[in-house]
Amino acid sequence: MRAVQCSFCGTAAFYRREYEGVSLCQKCFKRSIEDKVRVTISEHKMFGPRDHIAVAVSGGKDSLSLLSILSKLKTKFPLSKLTAITIDEGIQGYGDEAISLAKAMAESLNIEHRIFSFRELFQVTLDEIVKRQTKLAPCSYCGVLRRRALEKAARTIGAGKIASGHNLDDEVQTALLNILHGGVERLARTGPVLVDPEQRFIPRVKPLCGLYEREIALYGYLTGIEFQRIPCPHRNRALRNDVRDVLNALEEKHPGLKHTAYSSKLKLGDLLGDRKIRLNSCKICGEWTGRDLCEVCKILVQNQKLECLTREA
């Protein structure tokens, strides 16, 4: 019996990429992942040669792989700049490991690393918020605050772009959740590149949006990236987990289905995207919002109210 050969270099293959019908050796696999990121960046015109990019690094496999790959690609763009940003949400027994992994990776790549905390930016931690506010899932509060925190962080360091490690699975899951769980208008606001034509927000890009989650995990393993393996203690995403399982099962039987689904999502986003949203200044913080108060201030105001009630009780 002959071993399966790498479709590119002919040495022994270790991985079968079913959706492309190719077999890959470790070296060609790693290169293919980096190539795919390069193609995604170029296809969506994510970066210019002089960009200062704030890379959101949580300490998970996706964001650490992103930082590592961008740092390799940067060698061809000497006038560009990368800064790793880690948001410390204030999650006991979870945040510290994530931060030290992010810090170690940035150091090893010789990239400046900055930490911004919910405590410092919003005077409250995520643990405190989810102890008081239970109307929504913890991830909903965290998502709103993290987005704002990254925006503030990028402005503080003078970055012109924010890059995050969202992968193909994340994007397809979110799209499907928006459909299965309501919220289709969000499809227009979750593309690989989010640019505000009126420049009120710093552009956000997702260079890993074409990569399967499991291939990033494999890439991380092969390149020796140390990433956080324990899940966030607040994580409770019943429907998202089900949607993940469902998509994985469908992909298994119909290789490439996640890619087709992602193309559909992008097409829908384009078709829906023409409708401009009028934004006002939030009456509390002055940030742009579709309502009177922005989502961040709504959370913080509610938190203050509940804090006062607890004190009075």
Add this chain to the structure above:
Amino acid sequence: MRAVQCSFCGTAAFYRREYEGVSLCQKCFKRSIEDKVRVTISEHKMFGPRDHIAVAVSGGKDSLSLLSILSKLKTKFPLSKLTAITIDEGIQGYGDEAISLAKAMAESLNIEHRIFSFRELFQVTLDEIVKRQTKLAPCSYCGVLRRRALEKAARTIGAGKIASGHNLDDEVQTALLNILHGGVERLARTGPVLVDPEQRFIPRVKPLCGLYEREIALYGYLTGIEFQRIPCPHRNRALRNDVRDVLNALEEKHPGLKHTAYSSKLKLGDLLGDRKIRLNSCKICGEWTGRDLCEVCKILVQNQKLECLTREA
């Protein structure tokens, strides 16, 4: 232990409708199904009091239940008219039973029943087409020809509406397939009511679009509807079956999810629906089409070519 009571009349319940949090006795279940159809019809303004409605009756549980329910609702609209239409696609060992079930049901309801065949309308049967043409799945050819056959049948009998038995599961599966498998632009053309503003096509309505497939099956069972149980021999819808399983599993864990998904689909359809499609006359049959040849003539032309090739060989 006390038996569970019907949430409406207090007698013994036999069915739990999880997504509404109610238990139902047989009588209230049947009434609730008929009520839901009535509400769907009125919500989407499907019919006027003097409509002549062509009801597409295949012989399956959905279309037979539709005919039965519409016939009950008709008693309140004495000026309206129902005609049952069965399309004989020419499928050996399958069509005959379907036709006789449709015929028996129409007779028992005192509704005129008309049969139109692919042979008569297109000079070819589905069996002949799928024997020669294998590029697409049989359902793709059948779908295109059935749509045209229904349109021709409705015009022939002078009907002003075509009603079909598509249920909630069908609609959500199709929407999800359009997303997972490509074809999102079709989301705009698959609502509960399809009206051509330029009146080139007879309006199509789906009065069962708010009903779960399994509840229609239960309704059919309780009301003694004899429906066709053997599946079509050409049926081979691998991905649709997987999508069906997936949606059923998700609905089981998250009751009501299919309804939310359907609302999303309708919202997307509305958002996408503004874009008007320019149509021309098909160069062969003169029917409206977005291209030079309509889909029906493309199939028929290809069929003739293949038939000639077979003869020459």
